[in-house]
Amino acid sequence: MGIALLALVVSSNPLSAQPQRPGASGGPGGPGGMRSADRWGNEGDLGGSLVRTEGSGIIDEDVVRTAREVVSHSTGTPSWENPRGFEKDVFTFTRAIFRAAPTTAPSPSFHRGRRIGWWVDFPDADLNLSFRLQQMTSMRTDPDGRVLKLNDPDLRHYPFLFMEHPGYMQLRDSEIAGLRKYLLAGGVLTVIDFWNSIEWNGFAAQMKKVMPERTWTELTIDHPIFHCVFDLKGPMQRLQVPTMQFWNRNRDPNDPSAPLQIDRGPDSDVMSVRAMLDDRGRIMVIAFHNSDISDGWEREGEHQDYFEVFSERVSYPLGVNLIFYLMTH
Incomplete structure (x- = not known):
């Protein structure tokens, strides 16, 4: 498992770019993963291999292979190409497919009656971050992404490997074995956008099955992952990104007690970053709890203030740091 990764060369003012606006290219929505253009139906498991997403229609988990196959549900995604003959000599943003526990009872009120899964922010977050990496650095990125x-x-x-909303994840034995083999072989799992103690406990219980011999280490803002390319200032709470729909736009930034967003469940107000390390101290799993960093990638073109406050200042700098550090350590 390897990747030819050039040293990052960040442009002099990389985050001054304007957000992607409506009219940018969306995914073609080919015959692979997409089954419907139904845009506003209820999200969640439809049975079998079909899931209804948050606005991109129905995806067949047994068929979908790339983010490019799936229609944007935000403002569109950019398109780009790499030189012929070097298509595989790139960084590929890869998202994990997993199944959530079946809904046997009404979900907590902070889920508004539904449980959400791996497809949140997909495909926009994947493709927008990949494009920004190619735009802002010397890194070549896969213009299609992968989902596996x-x-x-x-x-x-x-x-x-990227994972989103795994709070109700239920891994099969073959998935436990596959993820364990992947992590022990040098792969790294990044987890973003899951909230509260209920979802942390659900995710942590599944990871205990994967790596029963490992424990979690709390990372502080002093860790080099926060300073390797962009120097992100603390405290850690400054890196919390609210889901755009839940953002409290009237919040007084001078009042640290004011909520950044509506309630996301018990113990959802404080952001934390935890890692699972191997015997050499390498990060195998890194989990950003109580922060929707990927919403800053996904929804960068929907609201100028959200772009300037979160996408530009937190989500993209942290995304660049994350990829650079994990792929070079």
């Missing part, structure tokens, strides 16, 4: 199940043998070809 945890028991897919192709997983070994992609050293970076």
